[in-house]
Amino acid sequence: MGSIFVGLTFTFTRQDTDYPVKVNPLKRTQIMKKMYFLLAVVSAGLFLLANTSRLADGKYGMVVGTPEIKSISSLTFGPDGILFIGDSKSAMVFAIDTKEAAMAQAAAIEVKNIDQKIAALLGTQVENITIQDIAVSPLSKSVYCAVQHSDGTPVLFKIAGDKISAVSTKGVAFSSLALNNAPAEDAKDQRGNSVRISAISDIGFADGKVLVSGLAGKEFNSTFRSIPFPFSDKQDQASLEIYHAAHGKYETLSPIRTFTTAEIGGKKYIVASYTCTPLVLFPMDELKSGMHVKGRTVAEMGSGNSPIDMVTLTKGGESFLMMSNSARPVFKVKYKNIETYQGSLTSHVAESFATAGVDFVSLPVTNVVQMDKLDDSRMILLQRRSNGNLDLWTSSERYL
Amino acid sequence: MKGIFKRLLQKKIRSYISYGLIFFITAISTSCNSGKENQKSVTIQWKDKRAIAIVIPRSLLPASTEKVQVILVNSQSQVAILGDFSQEKESVVFTPLIPFTRGLKYEVLVSDQPVGKFEIPPADRKEAPTLLAIYPTADSLPENLLKIHLHFSNPMRETQSAKYVALVKNETDTVAGAFLDLQPELWNEDRTMLTLWLDPGRIKRDLIPNKTLGAPLKKHERYKIIVSSRWQDQQGLNLRQQYSKAFVTTPRDSDCPMPNLWEIKCPKSGTLQALSINFNEPLDFTLLTETIGIHASGKKIVTGQWRVQDLEKTAIFTPDQRWSSGTYSLQIEAHLEDLAGNNLNRPFDRDITKKQTAINPTKFVNLPFRIVE
Numbered sequence: 001m002g003s004i005f006v007g008l009t010f011t012f013t014r015q016d017t018d019y020p021v022k023v024n025p026l027k028r029t030q031i032m033k034k035m036y037f038l039l040a041v042v043s044a045g046l047f048l049l050a051n052t053s054r055l056a057d058g059k060y061g062m063v064v065g066t067p068e069i070k071s072i073s074s075l076t077f078g079p080d081g082i083l084f085i086g087d088s089k090s091a092m093v094f095a096i097d098t099k100e101a102a103m104a105q106a107a108a109i110e111v112k113n114i115d116q117k118i119a120a121l122l123g124t125q126v127e128n129i130t131i132q133d134i135a136v137s138p139l140s141k142s143v144y145c146a147v148q149h150s151d152g153t154p155v156l157f158k159i160a161g162d163k164i165s166a167v168s169t170k171g172v173a174f175s176s177l178a179l180n181n182a183p184a185e186d187a188k189d190q191r192g193n194s195v196r197i198s199a200i201s202d203i204g205f206a207d208g209k210v211l212v213s214g215l216a217g218k219e220f221n222s223t224f225r226s227i228p229f230p231f232s233d234k235q236d237q238a239s240l241e242i243y244h245a246a247h248g249k250y251e252t253l254s255p256i257r258t259f260t261t262a263e264i265g266g267k268k269y270i271v272a273s274y275t276c277t278p279l280v281l282f283p284m285d286e287l288k289s290g291m292h293v294k295g296r297t298v299a300e301m302g303s304g305n306s307p308i309d310m311v312t313l314t315k316g317g318e319s320f321l322m323m324s325n326s327a328r329p330v331f332k333v334k335y336k337n338i339e340t341y342q343g344s345l346t347s348h349v350a351e352s353f354a355t356a357g358v359d360f361v362s363l364p365v366t367n368v369v370q371m372d373k374l375d376d377s378r379m380i381l382l383q384r385r386s387n388g389n390l391d392l393w394t395s396s397e398r399y400l
Numbered sequence: 401m402k403g404i405f406k407r408l409l410q411k412k413i414r415s416y417i418s419y420g421l422i423f424f425i426t427a428i429s430t431s432c433n434s435g436k437e438n439q440k441s442v443t444i445q446w447k448d449k450r451a452i453a454i455v456i457p458r459s460l461l462p463a464s465t466e467k468v469q470v471i472l473v474n475s476q477s478q479v480a481i482l483g484d485f486s487q488e489k490e491s492v493v494f495t496p497l498i499p500f501t502r503g504l505k506y507e508v509l510v511s512d513q514p515v516g517k518f519e520i521p522p523a524d525r526k527e528a529p530t531l532l533a534i535y536p537t538a539d540s541l542p543e544n545l546l547k548i549h550l551h552f553s554n555p556m557r558e559t560q561s562a563k564y565v566a567l568v569k570n571e572t573d574t575v576a577g578a579f580l581d582l583q584p585e586l587w588n589e590d591r592t593m594l595t596l597w598l599d600p601g602r603i604k605r606d607l608i609p610n611k612t613l614g615a616p617l618k619k620h621e622r623y624k625i626i627v628s629s630r631w632q633d634q635q636g637l638n639l640r641q642q643y644s645k646a647f648v649t650t651p652r653d654s655d656c657p658m659p660n661l662w663e664i665k666c667p668k669s670g671t672l673q674a675l676s677i678n679f680n681e682p683l684d685f686t687l688l689t690e691t692i693g694i695h696a697s698g699k700k701i702v703t704g705q706w707r708v709q710d711l712e713k714t715a716i717f718t719p720d721q722r723w724s725s726g727t728y729s730l731q732i733e734a735h736l737e738d739l740a741g742n743n744l745n746r747p748f749d750r751d752i753t754k755k756q757t758a759i760n761p762t763k764f765v766n767l768p769f770r771i772v773e
């Protein structure tokens with residue numbers, strides 16, 4: 001990211017910068033010469049910098065600068081190593097060019113006690129930091145990790161092998177977009193002092209669009225935005241309705257916790273999950289501004305639980321949906337089963353904490369707090385182990 | 401005699417002058433020494449009560465190229481803290497990625513040898529955060545109360561509400577899973593106002609969480625919301641004390657707010673008198689602050705200050721400029737809710753199997769009123 005990484009140590013040379021008070025004419029000429037030289041160097045630098053900006057401008061309309069990121073709630077990668085950052089605090093999405101080089105092979109990553117290691121690098125104690133999200137770069141296969149200090153300061157880290165380094169967002173190629181918040185904007189018109197509250201619960205990228213789920217305003221309402229990238233003024237906001245079998249009612253008033261995208265039967269879908277864990281499909285071509293889209297609930301994976309992350313993996317021509325949970329192990333669902341399950345759950349799940357719909361398998365992996373795809377068949381997991389340690393590790397194909 | 405006195409006086413004056421000079425020189429040398437002392441130690445740079453950087457005087461650093469590191473004392477792994485070094489004339493400034501933590505000790509190393517130590521003093525307890533209000537402020541609340549808002553004096557630490565906010569029934573029983581675990585939490589931008597939902601799945605009738613776990617609140621019972629003093633603000637200071645709000649529950653409120661029944665008390669034209677709107681029931685505090693506005697004829701917005709008072713049953717508007725005679729309109733966004741999440745368009749808890757027409761499917765409701773002399 002901007003190729004600027006803050007190192008572990010810093011080497012410097014002491015320099016004395018004393019200037020003479022009285023200057024003789026000869027020296028003055030020398031100084032003038034020096035100044036002209038400096039001016040020439042600065043001009044050349046500016047010229048080069050301007051060129052860099054123009055080059056950057058050409059790529060996804062980005063400019064070089066320092067994005068004012070106030071919080072990092074959610075991360076996802078787009079094309080060409082572009083990292084999308086969902087910033088709940090400022091209700092914005094940032095796109096940053098990580099300028100990463102592609103790696104042919106993805107090496108497995110294992111970092112034990114990652115929270116303690118990050119806390120030490122930040123010069124604080126582990127209780128003062130929170131890992132907000134992780135995302136694996138599809139190009140370099142490095143893990144990007146969003147950390148928040150207790151005072152709210154966000155820090156972005158990159159984990160390559162066992163090396164953890166901070167990612168500087170100074171002088172990077174970036175673009176940004178403020179999320180539309182129609183009620184709040186109206187409110188601003190009315191009052192001019194709106195107390196905006198927003199929260200981005202998940203962010204994804206598919207078909208040239210940044211997808212953002214979350215809550216906006218103070219009502220219990222779900223918003224799902226589909227934003228074309230490169231960013232323009234356009235952003236579609238659809239309201240989604242799901243049939244929640246555990247509740248036995250249609251619901252529009254539930255925020256999506258996590259989602260992924262998948263192709264099922266030749267059609268592209270958003271696969272979303274909510275608190276109390278229904279699994280719902282929304283056709284992507286119906287997610288248009290102002291549309292009220294009814295989702296098809298294909299599985300009810302147990303109440304009293306919240307989904308955390310979802311990824312799609314493939315092995316031997318078959319694809320799987322992997323889902324981590326707050327109060328359940330990691331689930332594995334075969335997309336083939338979702339495809340063949342043409343029904344939609346329309347009746348109550350009779351027994352409490354029971355499940356219904358498409359069958360799924362519980363993997364022997366619990367307390368996974370973050371998860372992302374490393375390659376077609378492996379995932380990076382951030383797991384709270386039974387001994388209390390927080391470890392980052394790579395799943396093997398045997399889970400599929 | 402006179403001469404002797406004069407000599408004595410001159411002697412005295414001389415000695416005063418010399419004492420004065422000695423004092424002066426001592427004072428100067430002391431102050432110079434203290435200046436040198438300062439130059440020999442690491443100093444902390446503060447911004448918004450955060451220790452954002454340290455200044456390492458060059459006198460502590462060898463002239464040759466050396467490795468400089470800043471580490472946390474007594475940490476298990478002695479790794480260098482990440483940050484930026486900048487070169488000043490007399491010093492080197494180190495700015496860590498996040499501010500130094502209050503109450504912790506740090507060390508500056510050159511080629512692994514300590515050259516200076518510093519400690520970030522704990523924050524002043526006098527600045528400890530307080531909980532200014534728990535909304536709704538009434539002490540009788542409907543059993544299907546949907547949300548509460550906590551208003552703090554300082555920006556607070558996030559993701560702590562599940563640990564530090566509890567709902568207690570009849571002074572003894574903590575109601576488990578009463579609040580919805582939302583990640584991320586719903587804070588305002590400066591992290592002083594948090595919205596917590598009582599689990600809507602449990603509030604909605606006949607839903608499975610409602611049937612199995614029951615509603616978080618039952619009517620005609622006594623409850624208390626308790627906010628622990630262990631919750632810290634962003635500076636690391638605990639709340640000044642434990643806070644609580646006691647209330648009793650009243651039967652379910654399934655009715656939408658009815659703006660047609662609101663009472664508007666109009667001021668006289670040519671005055672700066674306040675306009676008051678009585679809702680006849682408490683409404684959601686945070687939505688009230690953003691969903692109502694006053695428009696003059698021609699849809700021009702009337703600017704002024706709003707206050708919500710009387711247990712959120714009344715809103716008071718004081719205009720910036722004197723009222724003129726004429727017709728005005730109170731514009732209310734339809735998503736304004738009462739305490740149970742019923743908005744102007746629909747009740748929160750509706751049975752979609754029964755056919756119901758929306759009470760008011762529009763985005764705004766307008767209430768006209770007249771200002772006269």
